[in-house]
Amino acid sequence: MAEDLVESLAQRPNFRVTAHYVGNDRIELSANRPAELTRLILKRQRTRSGLSLAEVAERLGATSRNAYARFEQGRSTPTVEKLDQLLRAVSPDRDFVIGQSQQ
Numbered sequence: 001m002a003e004d005l006v007e008s009l010a011q012r013p014n015f016r017v018t019a020h021y022v023g024n025d026r027i028e029l030s031a032n033r034p035a036e037l038t039r040l041i042l043k044r045q046r047t048r049s050g051l052s053l054a055e056v057a058e059r060l061g062a063t064s065r066n067a068y069a070r071f072e073q074g075r076s077t078p079t080v081e082k083l084d085q086l087l088r089a090v091s092p093d094r095d096f097v098i099g100q101s102q103q
Contacts, residue, residue: 002027010040038083039074045091046072059089 002019006029010017015036020028031037046056053065053072060068070076071086078086 002029006031006037006040009044010036012036035074035077038077039072042072042086042090045087049091051090056086056089060086 003017006017007015012033014032016032017037018030020030022028029037046053051059053069056068057063057065062068068086068089071078071083
């Protein structure tokens with residue numbers, strides 16, 4: 001069910017998500033195209049927070065919104081640490097955790 005939800009939000013052909021239920025009410029998501037999953041999460045969190053690309057860039061201390069936009073457009077895939085930094089800028093009160101899979 002989680003897979004269908006994320007895939008429908010992405011609206012990209014051949015994009016597939018797998019949910020891994022790890023207990024303690026936790027779900028880990030993986031995707032066949034990680035940049036697409038990253039794109040979806042960043043854009044969704046930014047729009048939920050009501051922020052523009054320029055506002056996110058300002059929060060990150062960047063001089064150009066393009067530095068952030070390339071991740072949201074799926075042109076670049078950030079490291080786990082960078083993704084966490086980007087998400088703190090777009091959604092500081094988020095209720096999920098970003099981390100490297102133990103698998």
